[in-house]
Amino acid sequence: MNHWAHQRLLLKVRSGSQAHGLATPESDEDSRGVCVPPKEFLYGLSSFEQWESEGGDHVVFSLQKFVRLALDGNPNIIETLFTRVEDHLFVHPLAQELLERRDMFLSQKVGFKFGRYAIHQLQKIERHHRWLTAEPPTLPKPEDFGAVLGENSPKFPDTASERAFRAAVKHHRAYRAWRKNRNPKRAALEEKYGYDTKHAMHLCRLLKMGCEILENGEVHVFRPDADWLRGVREGGLSYQELLNWVKEMEQRLADSESRSVLPPEPSFDEAEALVVRTTEAYLRLPEGRERRGA
Template sequence: MEPFWDKNLILKVRSGSQAHGLATAESDLDSRGVCIPSKALLLGLETFEQHESEGGDHVIYALVKFVRLALEGNPNLLETLFTEGDDILFVHPYGERLIEHRELFLSQCVGERFGRYAIHQLTKLQRHYGWLTNPPEREPHPSHFGATPNEHGFDFPNSAAERQYRGEHKRWRSYLNWRANRNKKRARLEEEFGYDTKHAMHLCRLLKMGQEILATGEVLVRRPDAEWLKEVRSGRFTYPELLEWSRAQEERLGQLMATTHLPPEPDRDQAQTLVIELQEQALRDGFI
């Protein structure tokens, strides 16, 4: 029996590197979609927010959650609304109405959210770079922080020492987990270039897309700068050059947030009206 998230689908698009024009022969086929849940889930005691395939390559969101996250400027969901041409895999008339209203999701929040996603990529890149260049030599032990053993464990000299130990031990576990589950493709990039250039490519893409949206109001999913971004993935920047470039682009993003013509906040009332109308129409039409 076909699951309702497929049966009630209103929009499905190609996502990830395939949609950005950055795919390699090894790239996964990713997709992202929107559905209207069944009548029971829409009106009853149970709810539905999203379905994710094993591995996370294919995600389908309930309309309500999709709109809520898009209003927050979530980059992945904004891209879903602004995907064009053959990268739109399926669209129902309800999905077409959603796309027709995509401009209402653009606001100054977009700059902040794209910047936050970029910083997340940079943080991962810096953490992995540290593990590559200066890996921890041994597991932290309470005694290294002045703790003495007792019958239940250890007594720390103060709460600051205990917090420091717990923080270092958490980082140690993260390092072991990274080393044990290290992505082989990423490992090859790190060995060749000294850092994860795929993280770097996504960092650059997010910063440039955030700037474009704030400056022009356009969301260019299929990247006009794809060749440049591929060069980044191929080691265009040294690690210090990447950090310097990123700092400059973050500063530029902040400047654009102060001068953009986009509204400070998206029109939540209009978005709510759209969601209500679409779901009421789906009920009247017997779509769900």
Template sequence: MDIQNIRNKINSTEYDFLRKNKNLGDRIILLTTGGSYAYGTHVETSDTDIRGVAAERKEELLGLSNFEQFEDRVTDTVIYGLRKTINLALAGNPNILEMLGTREDHLLILTEEGKCLRDHADLFLSKRVIQSFGNYATAQLRRLQNALARDSYPQAVKEQHMLNSIQGQMHHFKQKYQQFMNEDIHLYIDKSNKEDYEAEIFMDINLKHYPLRDFKSIYSEMSNVVKDYSQLNHRNKKKDALKLNKHAMHLIRLLITGSEILQGKGIHTYRAAERDYLLEIRSGNFNYEEIFAAVDKLEAEFKYAAQNTVLPDEPNHKAAEELLICIYEKML
């Protein structure tokens, strides 16, 4: 499906919610492609993902109503409220930043306010993308690599891979959870008394007067890593091969996009230069040894970009707030 067909599709009755929902309609300031179409990695069977931003109504800004996002699962459409969009962008959320960097011919709706948002995308860029793009993608790829090699890796080595992934995730805890210090939770490998386990991950915790909800969230994030490893290690090879190839392709794409952002080249969601290569990965035309050899190179390039980036430690919150206020004033 080409872009013109997508334009025709969103004008059909299937997408009437875009025009009839009280939070959408003329409140939509940006509507664009998402997923594989936005990246240029779509195939004939790809879903048509639509992503957008809608400015909240007066009732949400001044009254008791609330609007954060609209989702229609039948059509794979997600439209975020403007305030949530700004907050997620400041956090370096890839889904939001990529929405601000789609190709111009992929813009299905773009108002003056939406253009203003896209034109100031650099306000949201900071070293936070090191975690949200690179560290996340690398951790996922190494987890995938571990699962694929599970037959040849000793159990203790698998456990070390899992620990590395959790520790990679812990780097952003200081930003996400107040009062958290890495030394408060010490993770390490030691001999296990469990049957079929040579070694396992243990932890020493030194927390006092710590918010229960923050600890619950930290535990949940670490638990999800363990759960993901378990799911990968019990997968059906034949059934999941295409899914794993697609997953690897998107993680590699994240590394490439993140490196460009750190190099100061802006956000380029559509991967024209790497499109054929990414589709080759998706199609299974590379074996996993070749894929992870490429990952080693891309990871090294990403680390170099992270070490030499001129991006600030934190995004420009004040300027982002002024942009948000400016857009609201125009629409009110």
């Protein structure tokens, strides 16, 4: 990690299962950080938004991008702001205001985004469950969709048929890529329980966190329900029980959003002013140890 971003850090925290209190002995050490880029990236023609390690276990965002994502309610960024102090790996004095004013980023948008991330997890679970339990899709042929084979390309009867064919091809390719690139540990979970229980654990965590934020304005990154979530990862819910639970939680999330006392959106002006203050203060620091990160 010799990129300059690590020498210009404002904040660095543990992330992922370690920060959630859900780590296993095999879990990786992940981190997220925030930095102030050099002047040429602020005033010049160069640009910088983030640095990411190979594999994506460690990420450092520019302060500008980090705050833009926070304003948008991005769950990964909100978790970074609310990670417990024990999981702070580095905090620059100039990051104190960002942490002290982190509640400014909480809005109804955050609950919605946590819910949306959860549904993305559910879609992956459902797709893989179909592939595990149903006959694998065969390679689609144009003639199966009413096409007449021409000299150069098939002629479909209408655009709807052509779109259906292309969608089927895309689905088949996704299936083959999944079979080829399956993580062995994830594959073992799917074979044992009929669905990816690790995805399910994160799905449940995201839905619970979304409701907590909307109902109480609280962000519990280190999970008080870690034992229950670990039980989900270990197959504590059948596939149908998981779907039923998700349906109930989606309704709770919608009800919580309608009753939430959080503002519909955070204040852009306040966030922008914080970015300007922090950046200008950082650039006034002398070169050397005063600027160094981790």
